[in-house]
Amino acid sequence: MTAAVFFGCAFIAFGPAFSLFIFTIAKDPLRVIILIAGAFFWLVSLLLSSLVWFIATKATNAQDLTLQKNLLIFGSIFSVILQEVFRFAYYRLLRKANEGLAAISEEDGPPLSVREMAYVAGLGFGIMSGAFSMINTLSDSLGPGTVGMFGDSQYYFITSALMTLALTMLHTFWGVVFFEGCERKRWWVIAVVLCVHLMVFSLSLLNPFYVASILPVYAIMLLMAVWAFFSSGGSLHNITLLWTCRKSNAETSS
Amino acid sequence: MKSHWMCSNLVRCLGDGNTSLQKLATSIVFFFCLSDVSCNSVEQKIYVELNNTVPCVRLLNATHQIGCQSSISGDTGVIHVLESEADLEWPLSKGPNPPYMVLLESSLFTRSIMMKMKNESNRVAGVAVVVPNTSPPEFSPHTTCPNENTGVYSDNYGPNLAHCNTTVWNPRGNGLSYEEFDFPVFSLKEDNETEFIKQCYLDHNRAVNGSAPQYPLCAMQLFSHMHAVTNTPTCMRRNDINFSINPEMVCDPLGDYNVWGSIRPYNDTVFGHKENESVVIAAARLDSRAFFWEVSTGAEGSVSGFVTLLAAAQALREVTHAAPPTRNILFAFFQGETFDYIGSSRMVYDMENGKFVIDLDNIHSVLEIGQVAVHSGTNLFLHSDPVSRRNNTVNDENLVNNLQSSTAGLGFLLVEPNVSQPLPPSSLQRFLRAQPIPGIVLADHESAFNNRYYESFYDNAANLNLTYPSDLSPEEQLEFVTDTAKSLTDVATVVARALYKQAGGDESLVNTIKADPKIVTQMLYGFLVSSNNSWFQAVMAPELKNILKPSPPEYYVGVAMSSTPTRLVQYLLANLTGAATNLTQSQCMYSYLWVQGIVPPNSTERDSFCVRASVRLTKAVSPAFELGEYASKDYSTWTESRWKFIKARIFLVASRDLEMLTLGVGVAVLFTSLLVTYFISTKADVLFSSTREPASAAY
Numbered sequence: 001m002t003a004a005v006f007f008g009c010a011f012i013a014f015g016p017a018f019s020l021f022i023f024t025i026a027k028d029p030l031r032v033i034i035l036i037a038g039a040f041f042w043l044v045s046l047l048l049s050s051l052v053w054f055i056a057t058k059a060t061n062a063q064d065l066t067l068q069k070n071l072l073i074f075g076s077i078f079s080v081i082l083q084e085v086f087r088f089a090y091y092r093l094l095r096k097a098n099e100g101l102a103a104i105s106e107e108d109g110p111p112l113s114v115r116e117m118a119y120v121a122g123l124g125f126g127i128m129s130g131a132f133s134m135i136n137t138l139s140d141s142l143g144p145g146t147v148g149m150f151g152d153s154q155y156y157f158i159t160s161a162l163m164t165l166a167l168t169m170l171h172t173f174w175g176v177v178f179f180e181g182c183e184r185k186r187w188w189v190i191a192v193v194l195c196v197h198l199m200v201f202s203l204s205l206l207n208p209f210y211v212a213s214i215l216p217v218y219a220i221m222l223l224m225a226v227w228a229f230f231s232s233g234g235s236l237h238n239i240t241l242l243w244t245c246r247k248s249n250a251e252t253s254s
Numbered sequence: 255m256k257s258h259w260m261c262s263n264l265v266r267c268l269g270d271g272n273t274s275l276q277k278l279a280t281s282i283v284f285f286f287c288l289s290d291v292s293c294n295s296v297e298q299k300i301y302v303e304l305n306n307t308v309p310c311v312r313l314l315n316a317t318h319q320i321g322c323q324s325s326i327s328g329d330t331g332v333i334h335v336l337e338s339e340a341d342l343e344w345p346l347s348k349g350p351n352p353p354y355m356v357l358l359e360s361s362l363f364t365r366s367i368m369m370k371m372k373n374e375s376n377r378v379a380g381v382a383v384v385v386p387n388t389s390p391p392e393f394s395p396h397t398t399c400p401n402e403n404t405g406v407y408s409d410n411y412g413p414n415l416a417h418c419n420t421t422v423w424n425p426r427g428n429g430l431s432y433e434e435f436d437f438p439v440f441s442l443k444e445d446n447e448t449e450f451i452k453q454c455y456l457d458h459n460r461a462v463n464g465s466a467p468q469y470p471l472c473a474m475q476l477f478s479h480m481h482a483v484t485n486t487p488t489c490m491r492r493n494d495i496n497f498s499i500n501p502e503m504v505c506d507p508l509g510d511y512n513v514w515g516s517i518r519p520y521n522d523t524v525f526g527h528k529e530n531e532s533v534v535i536a537a538a539r540l541d542s543r544a545f546f547w548e549v550s551t552g553a554e555g556s557v558s559g560f561v562t563l564l565a566a567a568q569a570l571r572e573v574t575h576a577a578p579p580t581r582n583i584l585f586a587f588f589q590g591e592t593f594d595y596i597g598s599s600r601m602v603y604d605m606e607n608g609k610f611v612i613d614l615d616n617i618h619s620v621l622e623i624g625q626v627a628v629h630s631g632t633n634l635f636l637h638s639d640p641v642s643r644r645n646n647t648v649n650d651e652n653l654v655n656n657l658q659s660s661t662a663g664l665g666f667l668l669v670e671p672n673v674s675q676p677l678p679p680s681s682l683q684r685f686l687r688a689q690p691i692p693g694i695v696l697a698d699h700e701s702a703f704n705n706r707y708y709e710s711f712y713d714n715a716a717n718l719n720l721t722y723p724s725d726l727s728p729e730e731q732l733e734f735v736t737d738t739a740k741s742l743t744d745v746a747t748v749v750a751r752a753l754y755k756q757a758g759g760d761e762s763l764v765n766t767i768k769a770d771p772k773i774v775t776q777m778l779y780g781f782l783v784s785s786n787n788s789w790f791q792a793v794m795a796p797e798l799k800n801i802l803k804p805s806p807p808e809y810y811v812g813v814a815m816s817s818t819p820t821r822l823v824q825y826l827l828a829n830l831t832g833a834a835t836n837l838t839q840s841q842c843m844y845s846y847l848w849v850q851g852i853v854p855p856n857s858t859e860r861d862s863f864c865v866r867a868s869v870r871l872t873k874a875v876s877p878a879f880e881l882g883e884y885a886s887k888d889y890s891t892w893t894e895s896r897w898k899f900i901k902a903r904i905f906l907v908a909s910r911d912l913e914m915l916t917l918g919v920g921v922a923v924l925f926t927s928l929l930v931t932y933f934i935s936t937k938a939d940v941l942f943s944s945t946r947e948p949a950s951a952a953y
Contacts, residue, residue, distance in 0.1 A: 002913055004913040004914060004916065004917040005908075005913050005916050005917070007917055007920060008913070008915075008916035008917035008918070008919060008920030008921070009916060009920065010920065011920030011921060011923055011924040012916075012919060012920045012923050015920065015923045015924035015927045015928075016923070016927035016931070018924070018927075019924070019927040019928040019930075019931040019932075020927075020931055023928075023931045023932055023935045024931070024935050115942075136295075136296060137296050140296040140297050140300060143300070143301070143905075144328075144330045144473070144475060144905070144907060145300040145301055145473070145475075145903075145905025145906060145907060146300065146470055146905070146906050146907060146908040147296070147299045147300055147906075148470050148906040149299070149300065149301075149302060149454070149472075149904075149905060149906050150299060152299055154469075154470045154906070154908055154912070156299075157916065158916055158919070161920075165923070232942055233942040234941050234942050238940060238941050238942070239941070241940055242937055242940050242941060245937075245940060
């Protein structure tokens with residue numbers, strides 16, 4: 001629509017990812033490398049799944065709209081599955097790499113814990129996924145016009161940005177939970193993550209009924225946030241500790 | 255095209271979404287779109303490009319700029335369809351969402367409405383005019399006194415006749431073409447695109463019961479940024495700035511080529527005065543203009559004149575070969591006459607400076623064919639210059655007598671106008687400016703023009719009553735002799751006979767001179783209905799056949815030096831006055847043109863042949879540009895600005911509140927996330943108890 005909408009949507013979609021990056025990742029070069037490699041893995045998974053879809057559409061009748069839509073849904077489900085497969089592959093790669101890194105590092109033991117790698121890998125997946133979703137839409141938001149001429153909702157840009165934000169965060173949480181599950185050999189976690197990913201995808205099909213798609217997605221994001229918090233070593237006790245720490249700090253300083 | 259379709263339909267059937275579905279679609283669409291440059295699914299949800307638009311462009315002369323200008327990134331305005339002149343209040347003062355893009359029907363495209371919008375131009379982003387297929391009762395955007403400063407009448411010569419003090423030639427003129435607007439003005443046709451625009455306006459922009467319409471509103475954006483400013487000396491000076499290897503030109507002089515041909519050929523390399531050579535010049539003008547760029551049709555204004563002259567040239571072919579007259583006859587077709595006599599001033603300048611095959615002293619007399627749209631039985635008028643007649647410096651009597659006696663048996667008369675009035679705007683005025691020469695301008699108007707659409711886009715075939723029965727195919731229409739063609743044929747016969755007598759030809763052969771109505775009707779069809787017909791194809795050169803289109807040619811003189819009417823008239827004059835030959839070269843006083851020829855029946859190859867004719871082109875660029883006098887008052891100084899691209903599109907615009915809300919939410923999300931992340935990352939060791947190393951921060 002204009003520069004205001006461009007910056008607004010850019011901040012909504014990429015603000016949290018950006019702040020996570022500068023506060024937790026940017027200082028450590030190893031984390032940066034893992035982040036970028038994670039983004040690359042996600043990209044490869046998308047490439048392979050889109051190749052499958054491309055061949056499927058070329059081989060079929062392009063005029064048949066329902067067939068094309070069904071092919072797209074099939075292609076997307078295939079892509080979701082492939083993304084999780086690549087997440088698992090990345091986990092295996094990082095485990096192997098960790099042993100090598102431990103051998104050459106100066107400190108005792110590996111420089112990054114599996115939890116840290118899980119978080120960084122998830123964030124890498126999320127950032128690349130968000131970029132692919134949003135950049136195209138962002139570039140069109142710079143012009144003077146807005147969506148709606150052909151019956152679409154005029155809140156298109158904002159809702160796209162909100163969905164991108166949710167998806168970036170979701171990928172981060174899925175990364176944490178997934179790696180933790182693999183670490184503890186709890187294979188049902190992988191199945192649950194896959195199912196939740198598919199559920200989010202099918203909710204997005206409900207667009208443009210944004211109430212029916214965005215609110216449930218954010219609810220799922222909060223649930224995943226809680227699960228990721230607990231599986232990465234947090235607990236209610238820590239939260240209360242934090243609270244009393246702050247209170248006592250406030251008391252001692254006042 | 256297919257991928258374009260694919261993208262748009264994919265988008266529509268997907269709805270929108272931001273999970274892997276959309277990402278998948280985005281990547282696929284990207285693959286598809288590599289082959290089709292314009293394919294962008296979100297862009298197609300937003301913008302609708304308008305393809306059948308014509309802009310109004312900027313022209314400059316020695317002292318002014320005229321025309322329209324948009325800002326460099328286009329002008330956007332909320333569409334408002336104007337219903338009446340009183341409705342102008344809404345865009346100009348009452349409407350709550352300025353600036354407005356005003357959509358006008360052609361009946362509202364008047365001087366008063368355009369001037370009101372010009373005065374409030376901070377609330378008007380642009381104007382779009384819907385041009386209908388039927389013409390209004392009258393409309394002329396030209397000035398009331400065409401070419402008043404570059405004719406022969408000035409303070410030194412007939413001061414009471416100058417500046418239309420005695421006769422206003424174009425009383426219907428509203429002068430819109432010569433106004434300067436600082437917003438873009440585009441013209442739209444009456445087709446599906448315009449219906450779509452009006453529907454968009456009705457859906458989104460209508461005020462309900464006096465309250466403001468709700469966002470999102472339908473808006474239009476017009477791009478027509480012109481690079482030249484102020485006037486011709488300024489833009490020509492800027493053309494000369496050489497900062498880089500590719501200097502940016504900002505304007506170009508208007509001009510093209512004049513076409514001339516003569517009965518007895520001249521050696522094209524020997525210029526200057528020719529001893530004992532006396533020439534009768536028969537002149538007509540080729541070009542016209544309209545308010546919008548290039549869409550000029552000039553049926554009554556110019557086509558009637560030069561078609562008559564071409565037919566007269568053809569009528570004279572046989573008799574001048576059988577019994578050549580004493581004097582030579584030179585047929586001259588001038589380009590650029592609309593813009594202060596570019597072509598004729600250049601020819602006079604060339605004659606004065608010895609750069610043309612004859613010079614002014616060789617001219618015996620001039621007969622010019624002006625606007626001659628006639629119905630059978632109406633009289634035509636012979637205009638002459640009263641100042642030179644009064645001073646007895648010229649003697650027009652012979653020419654007048656020759657003309658009047660040539661109408662015997664043809665059903666109309668040639669009358670001299672009663673009042674002592676000046677010459678109408680005509681190329682003859684430029685000849686008189688240089689030297690007194692006897693001359694007559696033949697026209698269908700006694701004083702003011704009869705043409706109700708002078709220099710406008712409505713001066714088309716309908717204005718000449720050129721109608722064909724509805725059941726004819728295009729080829730049959732080409733051959734059908736219309737009433738208009740019959741009347742113009744009679745005029746051409748008169749002109750041919752008068753020229754022959756004026757050139758001292760054999761009096762007994764005069765009555766054998768007859769113009770051919772079939773040729774006249776074919777020319778009228780080709781110049782006013784469709785230039786891509788079999789006859790024009792046959793007379794054109796093979797390398798030029800692509801300039802023929804299924805629509806009539808554009809008569810705007812332009813800057814590209816390649817206008818279609820010039821080429822058509824050149825080849826037609828060659829075909830009508832020259833001879834088909836199959837010969838080798840010799841001392842060449844002729845021009846040789848290789849033309850396509852007709853397709854004989856039972857064959858697909860054309861019978862191409864070589865035409866030998868004394869038809870030449872001479873450059874018709876104003877002498878002001880040769881001399882470098884860009885502020886000249888004597889010569890035409892018209893230039894046309896350059897531009898990068900011209901396009902138009904419509905879309906919806908959202909309210910400012912929604913945009914600011916989005917920005918606000920974005921900034922809030924960014925700051926909140928920065929704060930929370932900082933807080934959690936500093937307290938990470940407390941929040942995440944770990945058995946091994948310091949844990950990372952997570953949301």
